Amino acid sequence: MAFTRAQASALLNTSEMRLFDDSRANALRGFDRVALASRVERTRAARDRARDLLKRQRLAARKRGDARDGVADRTARKEALLVELLQRFSDARREAPLGRAAARVAKKAPARKAAAKKASAKKVAAKKVAAKKVAAKKVAAKKASAKKVAATKTAAKKVAARKASAKKAPVGKAPARKPATRKAARRVSPERALENTRRLLEEKQARARSPQPWQSLDPVADHVPQPGFQSPQAAGKARDLHAGESRMASIHGSSSTRDRYNQGKRDHRGDTE
Structure with a gap:
């Protein structure tokens, strides 16, 4: 219809x-x-x-x-x-x-098939080459393993020869030992360390009190100071410091008396007689 x-x-x-x-x-x-x-x-x-x-x-x-x-x-x-x-x-x-695009695809189809065939042939050739390389590697590995076995046998023979020579050595002589390259670190106890420190301090003080070699050329002067205070002023200052630190009883009166005394001095500061 x-x-x-x-x-x-x-x-x-x-x-x-x-x-x-x-x-x-x-x-x-x-x-x-x-x-x-x-x-x-x-x-x-x-x-x-x-x-x-x-x-x-x-x-x-x-x-x-x-x-x-x-x-x-x-x-x-x-x-x-x-x-x-x-x-x-x-x-x-x-x-x-067919359209233009379809016609182009139809024309390119034989070329694609030929390219695919070439690619497949190249892949087959590459596989053959790889197989040959693998076979060559296996042969080389076998040779290397044979060399390793021979080397181990030679080393075993050398060890056996050394053991035999050691057995033949005289009984009285012991085999020489190699000197140790590194000494074991010795641990020092805290008491031992304190004792060493005190000993070093005493030695240093003794060296400080002893005259130097060049000072012996002048026997008149005393180059080494005597122990104790160097002057009476230093001894007095030391006594005052000790008295203040020991909190001795004050002999200058009470604090209020000292305040009145000081105030009187300030009041008569400008007087002239």
């Missing part, structure tokens, strides 16, 4: 009308296979939606008891129109030429 454009405009929406216009004979000639494939998908989706809607409407009409429903009839006509459009696009796609 062929539908006119007026009939189609009454059944289809805007996007579906564009599909109807594209399904005309003149429009189909300008599409390649890729463009027609996209229109086939869009038309098939619209057809499926209309078919589902028609099923629901007929089921609802059957429940209501309506033998004939105008809405369902309209949906059925729309579904038939979309089926017709889908058939047009499918037929045109089978006869349409």
Whole structure:
């Protein structure tokens, strides 16, 4: 059943009308296979939606008891129109030429196959080379292991010879030992450290009291000071300091007496006689 454009405009929406216009004979000639494939998908989706809607409407009409429903009839006509459009696009796609992109892909396909064959041949050659290298490494490893075994045997023979020579040595002589390169650190107790410190301090004080070698050239002068205070003034200051530190009883009167005495001195500071 062929539908006119007026009939189609009454059944289809805007996007579906564009599909109807594209399904005309003149429009189909300008599409390649890729463009027609996209229109086939869009038309098939619209057809499926209309078919589902028609099923629901007929089921609802059957429940209501309506033998004939105008809405369902309209949906059925729309579904038939979309089926017709889908058939047009499918037929045109089978006869349409390839697009530019598809033609480029078709041209490049043989070149890609040849490149794939070359790559596979290179991989096979690389695998063979790797296998040869692995075999050479295994042979070298075997040679190295054989050398190690021979070296261990030689070392074992040397050790056995040394043991035999040691057994043959005279009994009275002990084998010479190598001197120890490092001495064990001795731990010093705190009491021992304090004793050493006191001894060093006494030695230092003795050296300070003893005259120096150049001082013996002048026997007249006493170069080493005598023990005790160096002067009477120093002895007096030391006694005063000791008295203050020992908190001796004051012999200058009470603090109030000293305050009156000092005040009197300040009052008569400017008097002249």
